[in-house]
Amino acid sequence: RKEVEQDPGPFNVPEGATVAFNCTYSNSASQSFFWYRQDCRKEPKLLMSVYSSGNEDGRFTAQLNRASQYISLLIRDSKLSDSATYLCVVNGGSSGSARQLTFGSGTQLTVLP
């Protein structure tokens, strides 16, 4: 079983749509959670951290369910510029160090005009 699992997609949605991505993680000791965005042939960039109470940043809302070991990202009013791969990330990994981050394989989103 992968440590961080995401639906690879692709998700193709029209502009203005709301889209949700889900992610599950296997390490119950994980304490920090993030969503990263990666554009084609570019490096991953931090989109937002995910907090236990849920948090919002403009059109983006992240939720965490520790009991189910589940993270979600909701994008409202999708823009063409939101087209990218979204990576679910949790801390911890095979080294046993909290410094290590484990990345999901990513969910590809294409927003269509």
Add this chain to the structure above:
Amino acid sequence: DVKVTQSSRYLVKRTGEKVFLECVQDMDHENMFWYRQDPGLGLRLIYFSYDVKMKEKGDIPEGYSVSREKKERFSLILESASTNQTSMYLCASSPTGGYQPQHFGDGTRLSIL
């Protein structure tokens, strides 16, 4: 803004060569990381370091070594390059301790012929 700089965007080497990939960060970050990213496999951690002269194995250290002689610089070494090491290599850094998001360099696309 955090700046993580990788020495080359594109690199072509031959099988059996010793290859050095260099990474420098300018934010006095304690932690530095080397990943490789392959289609369908996502980001996989090769090695990381949390202090000068310290190193920890990640998920796929075989065939690689690292060097951290100065806090701002973290080098990845392919001792004897092989074709299965053709990949995108990404360096990242994060602040002191654990639980922090990582900031990535632009990546080096390495081809081994």
